Amino acid sequence: QVRMVESGGGEVPAGASLRLSCAASGRRLNDNAMGWFRQTPGKEREFVASISWDSETTDYADSVRGRFGIARDDANNGVWLQMNSLKPEDTAVYYCAARRSAFVSRSEVDYMYWGRGTQVTVSS
Numbered sequence: 001q002v003r004m005v006e007s008g009g010g011e012v013p014a015g016a017s018l019r020l021s022c023a024a025s026g027r028r029l030n031d032n033a034m035g036w037f038r039q040t041p042g043k044e045r046e047f048v049a050s051i052s053w054d055s056e057t058t059d060y061a062d063s064v065r066g067r068f069g070i071a072r073d074d075a076n077n078g079v080w081l082q083m084n085s086l087k088p089e090d091t092a093v094y095y096c097a098a099r100r101s102a103f104v105s106r107s108e109v110d111y112m113y114w115g116r117g118t119q120v121t122v123s124s
Contacts, residue, residue: 002026002113004078006096009118016086016122022096022115023078029113033099034079036070037108038092039117045095045108049081053102061106064090086122093117 008020020036035050049070050059058070069082079096097111105111 002029002098004096004098004113004115006094006115006118009094009120011121011123012086014086014088014122014124017082017084018086018120020081020083020094020096020118020120021073021076021078022080023073023076024098024113025077029077029098030074031102033102033104034070034072035097035099035105035111036079036081036094037097037111038090038094038120040092047106047108048094050104050106051079052104057104059104059106083120086120088122088124091120091122093119 004024006022031053033052036048037045039045051070067085071080095117096115098113100112
């Protein structure tokens with residue numbers, strides 16, 4: 001059983017930065033692609049970023065490209081999401097996830113393991 005736990009969320013003003021962390025336990029995820037998704041009330045969960053098993057490939061949603069960065073945290077068997085220049089529309093619950101596959105994906109159905117999420121609120 002893989003357990004993934006996000007941390008680092010909070011409430012910040014527009015323009016600020018936050019770093020989200022995700023740590024996994026239960027099995028090593030060195031060979032797995034990982035990703036971040038987010039969801040706001042009444043909307044479907046949407047893709048934010050993904051990183052391949054070897055960190056060679058990353059992918060970002062257009063809405064966050066250039067502001068967010070994803071990186072693997074091998075020491076904690078997890079992944080980070082550095083979020084800069086935050087906007088009120090970035091307000092959401094952020095989820096980390098891991099695939100069985102080694103390669104990036106934007107589709108949540110491709111991800112097998114999920115955390116419970118961490119709330120990010122950006123005030124205007």
